Structure formats: structure tokens, C-alpha cells
Amino acid sequence: MAFDVDLFVIGGGSGGVRAARIAAEAGARVALAEEYRMGGTCVIRGCVPKKLFVYASAFADAFEDARGFGWTVEGARFDWPRFRAARDAEIARLEAAYRSRLAKAGVTLHDCRATVADPHRVRLADGREVSASHILIATGGWPVRPEVPGADLAITSNEVFELAGQPKSVAIVGGGYIACEFAGILNGLGTRVTQIYRGPQILRGFDDEVRAHVADAMRSRGVVLELGRDIARIEPVGAEKRIVLTNGESHVVEHVLLATGRAPNTHGLGLEAAGVALGRNGAVKVGDWSQSSVPSIYAVGDVTDRIALTPVAIREGQAFARTVFAAEPTRVDHALIATAVFTQPEIGTVGLTEAEARARGPVAIARTAFRPMLNVLAHRDERMLMKLVLEAGSERVLGVHIVGHGAGEMIQLAAVAVGMGATKADFDRTVAVHPTAAEELVTLPAPVEG
Structure with missing residues (x-):
């Protein structure tokens, strides 16, 4: 049977866009449908605007702390509409960049809702149907409201x-x-x-x-x-x-x-009627290759309810495209993924928590909590926390947990070390960069077992 396209992607978020682009660059005929705005949750109403909000809110600390460093800061105030206009302009720029990259790769875009008609057909909101050798579901997640009055x-x-x-x-x-x-x-x-x-x-x-x-x-x-x-x-x-x-x-x-909480965004997509098995919360059930119970239908990102992080969706989308269209079988290892949480103070974490590690066997803990230099003249009592969870005996690093300024930046490279099987001795033999908060990671005291 001759199909209209080799791949039809439903969802223009991080995972879907990456899969579409990689597949098209590999020579596939690709179409993508997005019913809202290109970029998905991350770009439009998730990671990107949230991080811009985090930056905006952090200036309150900066203005307050500046006094301790000799600055006089008077009359500072936050203008919500002005910030919102700047944020929206940046989001529009990113959305345009997504569209440009897809168009340059040769992907056909449909700015409308699409649903699955059968294992090889997609139905657009305007009534048109497109046949596809493969269909990729990349519709992300959606906020869940509790069932309470009001x-x-x-x-x-x-x-x-x-x-x-x-x-x-x-x-x-x-x-x-x-x-x-x-x-x-x-x-x-x-x-x-x-x-x-x-x-x-x-x-x-x-x-x-x-x-x-x-x-x-x-x-x-x-x-x-x-x-x-x-x-x-x-x-x-x-x-x-x-x-x-x-x-x-x-x-x-x-x-x-x-x-x-958030739930996979699969309602009304026609997946069950097409034979796609869904989980209890509506997630598309997939195997190691992101393939659903219907061989021609795949899914990546939050809609699979594996690990709901943008970089994971991107990696899954890329692995799918390389496997199916570039003859490069690629699977995603979900076992060791670093993440940052932009709380105030922020968190950077990778690997096992102390409780998870203890459930597997004996562990040792190396930790420190200290007042960083930034907080001293600012007269701020808030402390940073750095913690290594170690396998007892070998002292192989099982988990790294950081709380404080720059934790998200630090954890990215710590994840490389953990992925390579680094030990506490490897951290210890690394010469510190001084004066930094990060140097505490390589000058931690001897670990405590039990």
C-alpha cells in the first residue's frame, strides 16, 4: 500500500518536533499536526516561561542582598505586565524557530487537531485524512483537577x-x-x-x-x-x-x-478504537523502542508516563526516529537521569536517594551543609546542602543531591561522573575550584556508614 507520508506526528512539543526533524533529515516524508502552538508545554506554558519567572523572582533576593555588598537600591518594584510582554515575545521567537527548523527539514505542518482513525490513518479537524506508514503520538500531559466542589x-x-x-x-x-x-x-x-x-x-x-x-x-x-x-x-x-x-x-x-499532578493527554485521540493499549491513567503503553501495542503506532514523552521531563522526551523522539528511519537502532536509558527543580533554593539531583539506596544494600553518606560566601555579607542564614550517597565498601557514588544557588548547573556535570561509575575517591582527587560553592563536592568529609 502506498502511504501519503512515512511518518505522521501528532503533537508539536519537544519530543514530537525532534522526532519529525530527525526523520525528515533521514529522508522520510513527514507531517506534523499541532492544535495549539508549536513548542508544546515546555516552550509555551512550562519549562521556558517558568524559568523566566524564576529569574524574575530571584531579583528580589539580589536587591536585598546587594545592600550587604555596599549597594544602595531604592525604589525597585516588579511590573508584571512589562515582564509578561517580554516573556511572550521570547516564547513567540522560540515558536517561530521551531517552525523554521521543521520547514527547513521539509516537514509538512498542520495547525489543527489530529486524531487516529486507524493504525495507518490520521484524521484532521478539517475532515481531511492522511495515511501514514508510521504514526507517532507526542501529545504530552495535561493538568489534573481534583474532583472537589468549585x-x-x-x-x-x-x-x-x-x-x-x-x-x-x-x-x-x-x-x-x-x-x-x-x-x-x-x-x-x-x-x-x-x-x-x-x-x-x-x-x-x-x-x-x-x-x-x-x-x-x-x-x-x-x-x-x-x-x-x-x-x-x-x-x-x-x-x-x-x-x-x-x-x-x-x-x-x-x-x-x-x-x-498531570496526566497523559490521550483523551479523544481515538487510540483505544485503533487498538492501542492504554494504562490506568491514559498513558500509552510502550516497550523499550517506544512502540505501542499496535506495531505502526509509537509514542514518546509525557504521554507515555515514563519520565516527564523535556530532555527525556527529546531523547526518546530522537531515538525513535533514528531507529525507524535512519537504520540506527537506539534505545533510551531511563535509569540515570539528572534533574533540577527550580524551587527557592533550587535542587539538583541525580541517581538514588538515600532511602532507595538503603533498600538495595549497605550505604555510606558524605554530606555537608554550609553557609555559602554569597550569603555571608548579605546576612542571609540560608545554607546549602551537598550530599553523596555511596555504596558501602567501594564508595561508588549512587546519588548526588545539591540544594542551593546553582544546584541545577552543578548537577549536569555531576551526572557525567555518576554515569561513569565515579567513586568518592575520584571526587576527592579532583582539585577544587576556589572560591566556589561547587568545590564542596570534592572536599566532602569522610563518609559515614550505617
Whole structure:
């Protein structure tokens, strides 16, 4: 059978765009459909605008700390509309760059919704159908709203980027990285922030010491953390909202931000009718090669619910394209992936947490917590945390965990060392770069076992 294209990609986010471009450069005839804006969650309403928000909010610390270094800073104030205009211009530039690269590679773009008609046909919103030898699902994830009365009165991580003005007060529901990042962002910009989480500690899945360190720092910076609390309902109070908790407590705020998780964005795509097996939360079930239960249909990125990180989606998209269209069988190793969480202070982490490592066998811990030079003249008490989780005996590094300024930058190269099987001795024999915070990684005290 002759197909219209060799590959049809549904979804113009990081994974889909990378797969489309690599496949087209390998000589495949490629089409891609995106119903919203090119760039997906990361570029349009995720990583990129969020990091710009992080940078904006960090100036509050910079202005305050500058006084300790001899500067006089008066009259500084944040202009939300001005920042939003600059941010939107940068996002538009990035979206245009995505489109340009795809067009240059020869990818045909469809600016509309597309669904799966059968294993080899895609139906566009305008009624046209395109046949394809292979179909790639790269539709990402979508915020989940809890099923409580009044949930429709709240905003999610999608809508927070579109607020016309800075909220005076906000209640953030959730304890994951999105909730904690926005708590830091909005608090840094001067919004009164209350964060509500049903669990006993924020950032489930991260190292317990890291979790406690960040929670304490957030409280010191002015975020009100309500832990062990769950939401019962949200109700309007004039132009504001009252969020009522299951213990009877309530908070009246300008906005309620729901950051209660994300789910794979597969609703209404026609996947089940085409025979594609989905998981409990709607994720496309795939094997090591990103192939679904239907041989001609593949999926990459958050829609597979493997590891919901943009670089992972890009790597998966590239591996798929190389495997199927460039005769270069490539699989993605999901076992050791570094990540940064742009809380305030920020987290950089790679490898096993202490609890995960202990579950596998005896471990040793090398750690330090110190007041970095940046904070001394600024009269800021906040401390950095650096921690190596080691295999007992060999002292092979199983995990690196950093909390503090520049943690995200440091963890990238630490991940290289961990991936190469570095030991504590390898770290120790590395000459320190002085004076830096990073030098503490190679001057850590002797590890403690047990």
C-alpha cells in the first residue's frame, strides 16, 4: 500500500518536533499536526516561561542582598505586565524557530487537531485524512483537577502564565515540583503564598533530607506550608475565593492554583478504537523502542508516563526516529537521569536517594551543609546542602543531591561522573575550584556508614 507520508506526528512539543526533524533529515516524508502552538508545554506554558519567572523572582533576593555588598537600591518594584510582554515575545521567537527548523527539514505542518482513525490513518479537524506508514503520538500531559466542589474556580499551571496582573494572594494546592516552584516564584515576586499539601512533607520521591531542607528554607522565606491538609471545596467570596480544607480551616485568597499532578493527554485521540493499549491513567503503553501495542503506532514523552521531563522526551523522539528511519537502532536509558527543580533554593539531583539506596544494600553518606560566601555579607542564614550517597565498601557514588544557588548547573556535570561509575575517591582527587560553592563536592568529609 502506498502511504501519503512515512511518518505522521501528532503533537508539536519537544519530543514530537525532534522526532519529525530527525526523520525528515533521514529522508522520510513527514507531517506534523499541532492544535495549539508549536513548542508544546515546555516552550509555551512550562519549562521556558517558568524559568523566566524564576529569574524574575530571584531579583528580589539580589536587591536585598546587594545592600550587604555596599549597594544602595531604592525604589525597585516588579511590573508584571512589562515582564509578561517580554516573556511572550521570547516564547513567540522560540515558536517561530521551531517552525523554521521543521520547514527547513521539509516537514509538512498542520495547525489543527489530529486524531487516529486507524493504525495507518490520521484524521484532521478539517475532515481531511492522511495515511501514514508510521504514526507517532507526542501529545504530552495535561493538568489534573481534583474532583472537589468549585474546582473550576481555580487555575492550573496552564492558566497561571496568562494572568493579567500579579495576584496579591494565592493558595497553591499540591506538594510536587510544580507547586513548590510556583510557591517560590510568586513569593519572591511579593505575592502572599499559602501552599497546601495532603502529605506529611513536600516533594515526594526526592531525598528526604533534601525535602526537609527545602521546606525549612521555603518557610524562612515566607511561604506558609500547610502540610497534612487536604482540600474539601472552593467557593467564591466576591472577587476572591475561599478554599476550605477537610479539617475545617479555610483561606480567602485572590487565586487558587491547583498543582495536583498531570496526566497523559490521550483523551479523544481515538487510540483505544485503533487498538492501542492504554494504562490506568491514559498513558500509552510502550516497550523499550517506544512502540505501542499496535506495531505502526509509537509514542514518546509525557504521554507515555515514563519520565516527564523535556530532555527525556527529546531523547526518546530522537531515538525513535533514528531507529525507524535512519537504520540506527537506539534505545533510551531511563535509569540515570539528572534533574533540577527550580524551587527557592533550587535542587539538583541525580541517581538514588538515600532511602532507595538503603533498600538495595549497605550505604555510606558524605554530606555537608554550609553557609555559602554569597550569603555571608548579605546576612542571609540560608545554607546549602551537598550530599553523596555511596555504596558501602567501594564508595561508588549512587546519588548526588545539591540544594542551593546553582544546584541545577552543578548537577549536569555531576551526572557525567555518576554515569561513569565515579567513586568518592575520584571526587576527592579532583582539585577544587576556589572560591566556589561547587568545590564542596570534592572536599566532602569522610563518609559515614550505617
